[in-house]
Amino acid sequence: MLEKIRALDIERFVALLLGVFAIAELTQAMQLSIYEEFTLGPGAMPLIYGVGLLIFAVLLGLTASPKEKAPPERPDEKMDEPGRNYRAGIVTFSLLILFVVLIFFIGFLPSLIIFSFLHLCLVMRLSLLKAAVFSLLWGGGLYYAFDHLLEVQLEPGLLFG
Amino acid sequence: MQMLSLLGAGFERMWDPWLLVMCFAGTFAGTLVGVLPGLGPSAAIAVLLPLTYGSDPLVALVSLAGIYYGAMYGGTITSVLLNVPGESASVVTTYDGYPMARQGRGGAALGVAAIGSFIAGTMGLIFLTLVAVPLSKFALDFGPPEYFAVMILAFVMVSSLARGNLIKCFLALFLGLLLSTVGQDVVSGATRLTWGSTDLVDGVGFIPAVVGMFGMAEVIHDLINPSEFVETPTQKIRVRDVFLTWADFRRSVGAMFRGGLLGFFVGILPGAGATIASFLSYGLERRLSKTPEKFGTGMIEGVAGPESANNSASSGAFVPLLTLGIPGSSTTAVLIGAFVLLGIQPGPRMMTEHADVTWGLIASMYVGNVMLLAQNILLVPLFIWLLRVGRQVMPVIVACICVVGVYSIDNSMWEVWIMVIFTALGYAFKSAGIPAAPLVIALVLGQSAEYSLRQSLVISMGSPGIFFTRPICIVLFAIALLCLTWPLIRDRMRGLEEAE
Numbered sequence: 001m002l003e004k005i006r007a008l009d010i011e012r013f014v015a016l017l018l019g020v021f022a023i024a025e026l027t028q029a030m031q032l033s034i035y036e037e038f039t040l041g042p043g044a045m046p047l048i049y050g051v052g053l054l055i056f057a058v059l060l061g062l063t064a065s066p067k068e069k070a071p072p073e074r075p076d077e078k079m080d081e082p083g084r085n086y087r088a089g090i091v092t093f094s095l096l097i098l099f100v101v102l103i104f105f106i107g108f109l110p111s112l113i114i115f116s117f118l119h120l121c122l123v124m125r126l127s128l129l130k131a132a133v134f135s136l137l138w139g140g141g142l143y144y145a146f147d148h149l150l151e152v153q154l155e156p157g158l159l160f161g
Numbered sequence: 162m163q164m165l166s167l168l169g170a171g172f173e174r175m176w177d178p179w180l181l182v183m184c185f186a187g188t189f190a191g192t193l194v195g196v197l198p199g200l201g202p203s204a205a206i207a208v209l210l211p212l213t214y215g216s217d218p219l220v221a222l223v224s225l226a227g228i229y230y231g232a233m234y235g236g237t238i239t240s241v242l243l244n245v246p247g248e249s250a251s252v253v254t255t256y257d258g259y260p261m262a263r264q265g266r267g268g269a270a271l272g273v274a275a276i277g278s279f280i281a282g283t284m285g286l287i288f289l290t291l292v293a294v295p296l297s298k299f300a301l302d303f304g305p306p307e308y309f310a311v312m313i314l315a316f317v318m319v320s321s322l323a324r325g326n327l328i329k330c331f332l333a334l335f336l337g338l339l340l341s342t343v344g345q346d347v348v349s350g351a352t353r354l355t356w357g358s359t360d361l362v363d364g365v366g367f368i369p370a371v372v373g374m375f376g377m378a379e380v381i382h383d384l385i386n387p388s389e390f391v392e393t394p395t396q397k398i399r400v401r402d403v404f405l406t407w408a409d410f411r412r413s414v415g416a417m418f419r420g421g422l423l424g425f426f427v428g429i430l431p432g433a434g435a436t437i438a439s440f441l442s443y444g445l446e447r448r449l450s451k452t453p454e455k456f457g458t459g460m461i462e463g464v465a466g467p468e469s470a471n472n473s474a475s476s477g478a479f480v481p482l483l484t485l486g487i488p489g490s491s492t493t494a495v496l497i498g499a500f501v502l503l504g505i506q507p508g509p510r511m512m513t514e515h516a517d518v519t520w521g522l523i524a525s526m527y528v529g530n531v532m533l534l535a536q537n538i539l540l541v542p543l544f545i546w547l548l549r550v551g552r553q554v555m556p557v558i559v560a561c562i563c564v565v566g567v568y569s570i571d572n573s574m575w576e577v578w579i580m581v582i583f584t585a586l587g588y589a590f591k592s593a594g595i596p597a598a599p600l601v602i603a604l605v606l607g608q609s610a611e612y613s614l615r616q617s618l619v620i621s622m623g624s625p626g627i628f629f630t631r632p633i634c635i636v637l638f639a640i641a642l643l644c645l646t647w648p649l650i651r652d653r654m655r656g657l658e659e660a661e
Contacts, residue, residue, distance in 0.1 A: 011593045018336060025339055028354045038623040039615045042346035042353055049342060052335035059328045088384040089588070092556065096377065096584065099564060100577050108565065116557045123384065124553045134554060142561055152569040 015061035022054035088123050095119055107157030108147075112139035164294045167516060171524030174517065180223055180525065187224030188529045191231020192536055195251070196239055196544045197551060202232035203492040207375035208559055210499055211368050211566030218503040219518050223525040225499050229492055230282065230475045230526065233435060234533045237274040237468055238544050241267050250435035250471035253443045257456065257463030264459050268402025273413045273461055274468040275537035276405060281421030281469030282530045285476025288425050289483075290523060293512060296484040303509040305620065306627050309613035310637035311508060312606050315487040317641040319494065320599045327648065329595040337600035340365045341607025348615050360575045367498050367604055369567050369579035374597045375495060376563045377580065378587025380556045403538045413465035416446050420469030427470070428477020435471035435478075442470035476526065482507055483519060486606070491598035498605045506609065 029050055032043025095118055102111040113135045120131035146152045174180065194205040205228050213221035236251030241258035254274065261270040303311070316338075320330040343354045344364030355361035405413075420442040427438035446466040447456045456463050481487040486508030488494040500507045505515050512519050567580045590597055621627035628634045 010589060014589050014593045014595065015332075017589075018332065021336075022339070025354050028356065032351060032353060036349065039348070039618040042349045042351040045611045045614075046339060046342040046353055049335050049339040053332065053339050056328055056332040056335055060332055063328060084385050085387065086385055089381045092381050092384055092560070093584070093588075096560060096564075096581060099560075100574070100581060103564075103568075103577075104574065108568075112561055112565070116561065119557050119560070120554070123556070126553060134557075138554070138557065138561065142565060146565055146569060150569070152565075153572055154565070154568070155572075155574065 011064035012061055015057045015064065019054060019057035019061065022050050022057060026050040026054070091123050092119065095122070103155050103157065105157050106159050108154040109139065109143045110157075112143060115139075164290060167294070167520045168290055168524060170517065171520030171522075172527075174219065174521040175524045175528055180220060180521075181528070183220050183224040184227055184525050184529050185532055187227020188231040188234075188532050189536060190224075191228035191233075192235035192238075192533065192540075192544060193547060193551075194228060195232040195235020195237070196548050197555060201249070201379065201492070202229050203490075203495050204375045204379040204559075205232070206492065206495045206499065207371045208562055208566065210495070210502070211372065211570050212562075213499070214368065214502060214570050218500075218505055218515075219521045219525075221503055222499065222505075222518065222522050223529075225496060226479075226522060226526060227529050229496065230472065230529065231533055233282075233472045233475050234275065234278050234537050235544065236471075237271060237278075237464075237537075238541060239548065241270045241274070241464070242545065243548075250439050250474075251468075252436070253439045253467045254464055256443065257458070257460045260457070260459035261461070261464065266459065268399070269405060269409050269461065270464050271541055272403040272405045272538065273409060273465045275403065275534055276410070277413065277417040277420065277465045277469035278472040278537070279530055279534040280417045281424060282472040282476060282533075283527065284418070284421035285425045285428070285473035286523065286526050286530070289476050289479055292480055293483065293519070293523070296480075296512070301509075301513065302633065304631075305613045305616040306631055307633045307637070308508070309610060309617055310628065310634040310641075311485055311487070312610040312613065314637050314641045314644075315485070315602060315606060316599070316610075317644050318487055319602050329593070330599050333590070333595050333597065334599035334603050337603025338607045338610075340370075340600075341604050342611065347608060347612050360573075364608075365604070366570070366576050366579060367502060368570055369576045370583045370604055371495055371498055371601055372563050372567050373580040373583025374587035374590070374601065375491070376559060377584035378591060380559050381584065381588050382591050384556060399542070403541060409461055413461050416442075416462040416466035417469045419445060419449075420466040421473040424470030424473030425477040428474030429480050435474040438470040438474035438477075439467035442466040479523075479526075483511060483522075485509065486511075488598070488602055491596070491601065494598045494602045494605070498601060501605050 025046060029043050029046035032046070033041035034044040034047060035041050095115055098118075099111055099115040102114060116135035116139050117131050120126040120134060121128065124131075126134070143154065147154050175184070190205065190209070191202065194202055206225050209225065209228065213225060233250055236246055236249075237254050237258065240246045240251040240254040241262050244255050244259040246252040246255055254270075258267075258270045258274070261267060316334055320327070320334045339354075341364070343361055345352055345362055352362055420438075423442050423445060424435070424438040427441060428435065443456075443463060443466060446460075446462045447453045450456065450460070450462060452460075478490065478493050482493050482497065486497065486506065488497050497507055500511075505511060505518060563580065564577055567576050568574065570576060587597060589595075590600075617627050618625070628638065
């Protein structure tokens with residue numbers, strides 16, 4: 001039952017989100033010309049696509065039903081169920097945001113190490129020592145590969161820049 | 162003869178040591194992706210896509226295609242030894258592969274899968290080689306209206322033949338199409354839907370979108386929904402166990418060829434793919450067997466047929482991809498994106514405009530199949546070891562490569578934030594059962610479709626009649642219409658059958 005309600009809610013949530021997005025983009029598209037000499041103007045296709053998105057978002061919102069939920073893309077893949085490890089997903093996504101914010105302040109190398117360490121400790125439940133050793137090796141190795149071997153100028157961060 | 166000389170030129174390019182190294186790396190990574198439950202080939206290609214950005218197109222495509230067909234081989238190892246399919250196309254292998262491992266014949270199951278995959282994969286490539294030249298000649302007649310029709314067909318096929326209901330598929334398609342219009346208009350130069358942001362003038366990047374939707378979203382989804390995992394393989398496998406006995410080979414060789422033939426033709430159909438091919442092959446072998454009741458208890462034909470079929474299907478999927486630019490699955494949709502990013506538009510003119518890349522890629526698949534045969538016989542113990550140690554650190558590895566890889570494309574944190582947004586969207590899509598493939602293909606082909614449409618209208622002085630006076634356009638639109646109405650026709654026919 002809980003699963004059905006959750007599936008219903010996520011479908012309606014996605015429908016609402018995309019519906020609002022479609023309306024916002026339509027207001028922008030309407031400011032562009034839709035016709036040019038012998039062909040369509042720059043606003044024509046965004047207008048058509050925006051209307052299409054809005055129609056299907058409304059249809060999804062109206063027809064959302066847990067019964068209609070698509071089968072998983074891979075047969076071995078399990079559908080979300082209550083009791084699954086939502087904590088792991090939420091923590092991972094939060095750490096990902098923290099990772100990107102940290103890059104801005106302290107640059108790639110420390111951020112890579114901190115993200116790897118926190119994820120291995122908090123989500124994968126590795127021992128502190130194992131997590132620290134792997135994070136240092138992996139973070140350092142990846143930074144070296146990109147910064148020195150591939151010569152990609154990785155962000156040094158506000159603090160060290 | 163022309164086909165042989167083109168293929169010969171492709172093999173000549175493959176003598177480049179760097180290409181051979183990348184082919185090995187791609188097939189090895191593909192096998193590893195197949196071995197590790199959770200990460201699929203589409204996610205792996207998406208994650209590694211930024212690393213190939215800016216490199217020689219053939220080098221990049223050889224490694225990315227290697228991941229795709231390598232995953233078909235790798236999925237077998239966990240199916241046989243742990244009863245956990247590493248990839249959807251290997252689900253059916255668990256039916257007889259795992260019982261074989263429990264009987265102490267895991268090595269034979271892995272051996273027959275490797276040899277069957279090699280034979281069928283090579284068969285599929287021979288068919289691909291045979292149809293590529295005639296289709297490319299036919300495609301020389303294509304102009305903007307035909308290109309537009311091909312793209313409409315691709316959108317309709319990917320949406321109407323994807324799993325799930327049509328509303329969700331078209332929702333994803335229209336979102337992708339709308340996002341493809343963001344940025345500078347290719348015809349007039351006007352900026353569209355940017356909300357005044359200079360970062361959006363170049364549009365929504367394909368790489369951040371695909372890495373977020375397929376790479377990071379899949380990692381998060383798998384962390385939330387972990388696969389049941391048997392920690393210890395039922396049997397220790399040594400290299401010599403993988404070599405087949407003559408009796409086993411004789412029993413399975415027919416199934417290998419049948420699976421190869423069936424798999425190729427199923428693989429050509431968009432939306433069908435390797436998974437359906439493997440299930441159909443299993444059903445066929447069971448029907449042809451004198452002892453169908455023994456299937457599910459460790460019949461070697463039950464491993465040989467499906468494993469051959471899924472490999473041949475992955476070769477078949479390259480036919481619509483290379484000749485028409487139509488993807489059959491989410492993995493080939495990501496591959497099409499890779500082609501476009503590398504400056505190659507897959508489709509009618511690819512065989513003539515980029516013949517060296519096309520035939521180099523086809524030749525690399527022959528070479529890759531030989532490499533995979535060797536890897537899957539000699540490196541099985543290594544893959545089992547990696548399976549044990551790799552699972553805990555895989556999410557961190559993937560997440561770090563996603564962030565650093567996306568940043569490295571333009572040295573831009575903006576692209577990284579776009580990836581984070583698409584990660585959230587990708588997870589929401591997965592949870593709501595909305596397929597990501599239509600969005601990805603729309604994002605890749607949306608701009609070209611719009612350009613072709615507007616060019617066609619200029620040619621016809623603004624008349625849409627141009628699409629209905631050209632025979633190829635009419636045929637392509639008719640097929641698109643059939644695809645669109647096929648679910649309704651099928652339901653109606655079923656209803657009539659039930660009524661009778």
